[in-house]
Amino acid sequence: MEDPRQHILPVYRPPEEVFVQGEGAYMFTEDGRRYLDFIAGIAVNALGHAHPAMVDALRDQAGKLWHTSNMFRIKGQEELADKICRDTFADRVFFTNSGTEAIECAIKAARKYHWAAGNPDRIDIITFTGAFHGRSLGGINAGGNPKYLEGFGPKLPGFVHLEWGDHDALKAALAAATTAAVLVEPVQGEGGVRAMPEQCLKGLRELCDQHGVLLMFDEVQCGMGRTGKLWGYQWAADVAPDVIAAAKGIGGGFPFGACLMIEAVAEPMQPGSHGSTYGGNPLAMAVGNAVWDIISNEEFLANVRRVSGTLAQGLKSLADSHPDKVDGVTGKGLLTGLRLKADPKNLQTLCRDEGLLVGVAGNNVLRLAPPLIIDDTQVRDAVSMIDAALTEWTL
Ligand SMILES: Cc1ncc(COP(=O)(O)O)c(C=O)c1O
Numbered sequence: 011m012e013d014p015r016q017h018i019l020p021v022y023r024p025p026e027e028v029f030v031q032g033e034g035a036y037m038f039t040e041d042g043r044r045y046l047d048f049i050a051g052i053a054v055n056a057l058g059h060a061h062p063a064m065v066d067a068l069r070d071q072a073g074k075l076w077h078t079s080n081m082f083r084i085k086g087q088e089e090l091a092d093k094i095c096r097d098t099f100a101d102r103v104f105f106t107n108s109g110t111e112a113i114e115c116a117i118k119a120a121r122k123y124h125w126a127a128g129n130p131d132r133i134d135i136i137t138f139t140g141a142f143h144g145r146s147l148g149g150i151n152a153g154g155n156p157k158y159l160e161g162f163g164p165k166l167p168g169f170v171h172l173e174w175g176d177h178d179a180l181k182a183a184l185a186a187a188t189t190a191a192v193l194v195e196p197v198q199g200e201g202g203v204r205a206m207p208e209q210c211l212k213g214l215r216e217l218c219d220q221h222g223v224l225l226m227f228d229e230v231q232c233g234m235g236r237t238g239k240l241w242g243y244q245w246a247a248d249v250a251p252d253v254i255a256a257a258k259g260i261g262g263g264f265p266f267g268a269c270l271m272i273e274a275v276a277e278p279m280q281p282g283s284h285g286s287t288y289g290g291n292p293l294a295m296a297v298g299n300a301v302w303d304i305i306s307n308e309e310f311l312a313n314v315r316r317v318s319g320t321l322a323q324g325l326k327s328l329a330d331s332h333p334d335k336v337d338g339v340t341g342k343g344l345l346t347g348l349r350l351k352a353d354p355k356n357l358q359t360l361c362r363d364e365g366l367l368v369g370v371a372g373n374n375v376l377r378l379a380p381p382l383i384i385d386d387t388q389v390r391d392a393v394s395m396i397d398a399a400l401t402e403w404t405l
Contacts, residue, residue, distance in 0.1 A: 113152060
């Protein structure tokens with residue numbers, strides 16, 4: 011039999027199931043099997059599948075106007091940028107089609123900021139082990155993961171990778187005359203669902219201020235309510251970044267991202283300095299406005315924090331009852347997981363056999379990133395399916 015995937019570039023190895031329908035926190039295969047979705051397209055479907063507000067917004071816009079390019083004003087962009095700047099530290103927003111592009115915009119804006127200030131040598135972006143910033147050449151060089159760089163030519167200059175937690179190296183790098191910005195995920199996703207301690211985020215802000223270095227948060231995975239605050243960094247008191255790269259949850263499943271920045275960083279980004287044909291298109295903006303109105307609401311975020319507590323308790327009980335297989339619970343809010351004593355790939359399959367979709371991440375982590383609309387019953391169902399899978403799992 012011919013492989014139906016024979017013409018697809020084989021950079022992924024998906025399982026056999028084909029999903030054709032989604033409803034809230036559930037997905038259904040073409041033969042009608044139901045799965046509880048605890049990975050949400052890797053932290054994307056923040057409002058679950060087929061949320062009526064998103065469906066209505068998209069349907070309505072689809073009948074009106076799809077694309078004009080940024081040659082013309084796009085009303086939905088203006089509305090969403092106003093809301094974002096009303097609710098966050100930001101003064102300006104650039105809309106993209108993905109997280110990687112939001113990161114590219116952040117890196118370019120950081121360099122341009124220093125260039126415009128008469129410091130063209132300040133080009134280095136500091137990042138940390140375990141980082142993931144996307145798959146463009148800029149993204150893989152920022153991330154610094156050798157696995158993702160291999161075979162793709164020389165490493166680009168202008169990226170400095172530091173060991174997570176090496177404060178002396180960080181202080182030295184921040185004092186260097188070539189440093190432009192620090193780029194960090196407040197909660198690392200791919201790298202092992204690892205939250206940066208709140209006092210480190212605060213210390214980072216202080217050090218950046220001391221040395222005139224920009225602080226940029228990659229909130230592509232941990233932002234948009236995923237940790238129970240609008241942004242993951244907001245768990246640290248009195249910290250605000252200069253730039254945020256956002257994506258995933260901001261579109262709830264419609265592909266788009268955003269680069270948020272303060273006015274001083276935005277100022278040198280004048281006409282012609284950056285652009286995108288599709289970024290901020292009317293369809294994305296229609297969905298984005300609907301998603302923002304729901305997720306930026308404090309009551310919605312409070313419920314994410316509450317249900318996160320139920321999940322944390324459940325995961326703790328799994329760690330207690332499977333000490334031979336589980337090392338601990340990791341992450342924050344609904345970007346969480348179990349640190350395991352072996353590669354979790356088989357456990358992921360066993361969870362799927364139970365009817366639960368989960369992800370994996372670095373450092374042997376079984377990654378959970380359910381839709382933010384899950385309820386306590388669904389959390390308890392997920393925990394009992396992981397329990398059954400763990401019982402069956404052999405290391
Ligand atoms: C923290 C982080 N940054 C950037 C990206 C890249 O986003 P995208 O895949 O939308 O380009 C991802 C994707 O997983 C991510 O988790």
